[in-house]
Amino acid sequence: MRIDLLTREYPPEVYGGAGVHAAELTRALRRLAEVRVRCLGAPRGEDQTHAYQPPTDLDGANAALRFLGADLRIAADCAGADVVHSHTWYANAAGHLAGLLHGVPHVMTLHSLEPLRPWKAEQLGGGYALSSWMERSAAIAADALIAVSGAMREDVLTAYPEIDPERVHVIHNGIDTEVFQADARTDALVRFGIDPELPIVLFVGRVTRQKGLPHLLRAAFELRPEAQLVLCCGRPDSPAIAAEVAGLVAELTRARRGVVRVDGMLDGRSLRQLLTHATVFVCPSVYEPMGIVNLEAMACGTAVVATAVGGIPEVVEDGGTGLLVGFRPGPDGTGEPADPGQLAAGLAEAVNRLLDDRDLAELFGAAGRRRAVERFSWTGVAERTLRVYEKLVG
Structure with a gap:
């Protein structure tokens, strides 16, 4: 055939x-x-x-x-x-x-x-x-x-x-779990100015309305101060979303330390190192039919915090491989949340829970690896x- x-x-x-x-x-x-x-x-x-x-x-x-x-x-x-x-x-x-x-x-x-x-x-x-x-x-x-x-x-x-x-x-x-697995090396972190000894909250995705990055940035004002927020940003969909994200990153950087932005597609080795060393991987999407990036994080043994939209609950097991944050779309048909403040607060609460309980984060990460190997x-x-x-x- x-x-x-x-x-x-x-x-x-x-x-x-x-x-x-x-x-x-x-x-x-x-x-x-x-x-x-x-x-x-x-x-x-x-x-x-x-x-x-x-x-x-x-x-x-x-x-x-x-x-x-x-x-x-x-x-x-x-x-x-x-x-x-x-x-x-x-x-x-x-x-x-x-x-x-x-x-x-x-x-x-x-x-x-x-x-x-x-x-x-x-x-x-x-x-x-x-x-x-x-x-x-x-x-x-x-x-x-x-x-x-x-x-x-x-x-x-x-x-x-x-x-x-x-x-x-x-x-x-x-997911190819032979390619995506834990990589203990830290040269990529050093290259990007990330401290491997401090907790890391990681986002990887395009700068598009779909991926919900502005909601994570608003949540980040409430994250534990010792945590680093690492934003691996693909190319923006439009000048408007690029400007909105740039403005929020600048505001956040003035309010807290440890904000690291990496622009452009990551090579595989760098991505695996970042996923491995992240304390929490965050997927704040407002629309996500499935979300391969969550599988990539799970395969590297990292706990996931994600919005409960689309196919994400079929990948991330709430309370098993990570934490899901409720999402209610607004009535205007834009796909944006009905209450953006509520979504930001939910993301901050879930991420902080795992920053405060590293043992739970490690348990979720190990379970995520097993789920990726066995199911996908x-x-x-x-x-x-x-x-x-x-x-x-x-």
Whole structure:
């Protein structure tokens, strides 16, 4: 069987969980079948991996329209595939068109949903309407959809009630626990100016409304004064969220010591060291279909504090591998909390509890490692995904 896997992100151009998923699923699937990757961006040197750039005659056009231009070329090149499998709206149109053009099944993995990310309009302008149309059209027509959590499946069926529930399969994200495991070295901490002897509260994520960083920054005013707050920030979605976060970081730095900001994607070794030495990893997301980064922290033996949104409760066991903080969305449809002060207070309380009780934090970390090993292997993800393909192609 030949599978053409379509994705925007693929190593080395990975900036989020969907890119990690695409890379790890490909690696595991290639042990079972022929997989050709069709991604966006610069040329890759990997065999059977093809990269595409938007057409130059669309230079200067809205970003969503430019991605659609690249999708047309991807769809044309999928001739000969038995199945096409797309990831995120950037590649969903390519999968939809390839399925129609070549008469093969189209499988979509849904890592998030455009209707539940209204802040994307801040980033894409009118392109948000286009990205929403691409996702919706592809999802309604897809032969099978894979949701990365049970909560995500419910969101899919709510957002797109036209979809037959029988077509939506739950296959959780995975984690490579041989790669993500404790690393006692401290050279990365020293390089970033982090004291390994002091407690560390760690955030890793993009600067986007979805990841909830402003809520953690407001909570940080109430964290134990001896704790260091380490913020590993990916690129901002928009100037507005970049400015808001920069302002909060500056205000927090004036109020307390030990605030360390690291901008840009971390290399694997640095990420593992930071996760290993963190006393608490914090995921303050307002929307998270699953959250691979929580699995990465757990696999490194670190306790997690996270908001109880989306698929996070399917990963982080409240009172077992970490602490979950309640989240109630506001009525305005923005995805922001109804009471931001309450959320910040909840995050501060949970983090402080683990800062005050290091034994409990260590117990949670050890349990998180066991859960990651036992429940979330990429081999299992690939095998379950292959069964979806096989059912479609007979």
